[in-house]
Amino acid sequence: MIPEFIGRLPVLAPLDPLDESALIKILTEPKNALTRQYAKFFEMEGAEIEFAPSALSAIAHMAMARDTGARGLRSIVEQVMLDVLYELPELEHKGKFVVTEDVVKGLKPLFDQMPENTKMSA
Structure with a gap:
């Protein structure tokens, strides 16, 4: 058949939802993984960043x-990572940062303190 014609046929295929391990693989294994x-x-x-296994699991659970x-x-x-992207260039002491489950859930910031020049005064 003609490829242009086949491309116009609507095809619906039910898919099984991805499980946690598949989502974690998507986050970590491809060449251009997040x-x-x-x-x-x-x-x-x-600087360096590391995603703890518990953080990857929390991200996968949120997606599910x-x-x-x-x-x-x-x-x-x-x-x-939104706040991190704005704060990182201004940090004076850059080192290794570990994204944990608490960071993913918003219970703890990735950076313990904001850079001095970005702190807001009351």
């Missing part, structure tokens, strides 16, 4: 709870 992208960004800023699967992973990680 965790590797953030590691490269931190490296360019003179939202029923977004792999497509939702990027938005979840971006939400977690």
Whole structure:
């Protein structure tokens, strides 16, 4: 058959939802995985980042709870890392930062303190 014609046929295929281990593999294994992208960004800023296994698990659970699967992973990680992306270039003491489950859940900031020049006074 003609490929252009076949492309116009609507095809619906039910898929099984991804489990936690599959979502974690998506976060870590591909050449351009999200965790590797953030590691490269931190490296360019003179710092290191590590995602703890509990953090990866929490991100996967959030994606499953939202029923977004792999497509939702990027938005979840971006939400977690949003403040970090603004604060990192201004940090004086850059080192190794570990993203934990508490950081993913918003219970603890990745950076213990904001840089002095970005603190807001009351």
